[in-house]
Amino acid sequence: MKPDIATRKDIELIMRNFYGNLLSDAEIAYIFIDVAKIDLEKHLPHLADFWEQNILNIGSYRNNVLKIHVDLHELEPLTANHFQIWLRHFNATIDESFSGEKSELMKTRALSIATVMQLKLT
Template sequence: MADVRLLVDSFYDRARKDALLGPVFEAAIGDRWDRHLDIMYRFWQTILLEEHTYTGNPFSKHAPLPLEKPHFERWLSLFNQTTDELFEGPLADEAKNRAFKMGHIFQVKLDYFRQSGKQPLV
């Protein structure tokens, strides 16, 4: 779990300072960073370590945000850069693979709902 915390904390330190992502995170999270980071620890702990500590629907939290393709590209770039600087091996590769898949799925779903005018079930 210490490695998950290091990854999450290091990534969000970068993302919060990023000119493109920082304002989106600040607007969505505000002063609730401790709560958000705790959720992210549990999310990645569940995804990478198969310790089922997270329950929730991450897409529903992202659906109302003003996210476009450049946001996803920057998010993935920062995530991969952070992961590569801290870790190596199969679990690091899995983290980057999962991040890519999640970002891609979120982007496709957001595009669909925006183009169709439909609302996601949440």
């Protein structure tokens, strides 16, 4: 049986593997590489902060996630297909290494966030 998500290191592993998968998917990688031009090493700690707060209730993440994505959407429209790809990779990445209550919570929260973002961006 796989362990459940329990630490920041678990979240960091998920985020590193998740972005590795996203950046290898031509249907969505260009948004991160060409449009957002993310520096993954600088971006990963912010992602871990966000999910650590949302899943482990630790930390004080304060960035406006919706605003970040609204700004990105203005540069490159984020479509329903982009969100589906994002969620597919997100869920698969969690399922590769983890299982349990926190794992399911993380996937559920990701679906909620993606749904709200899609509604706000239209």
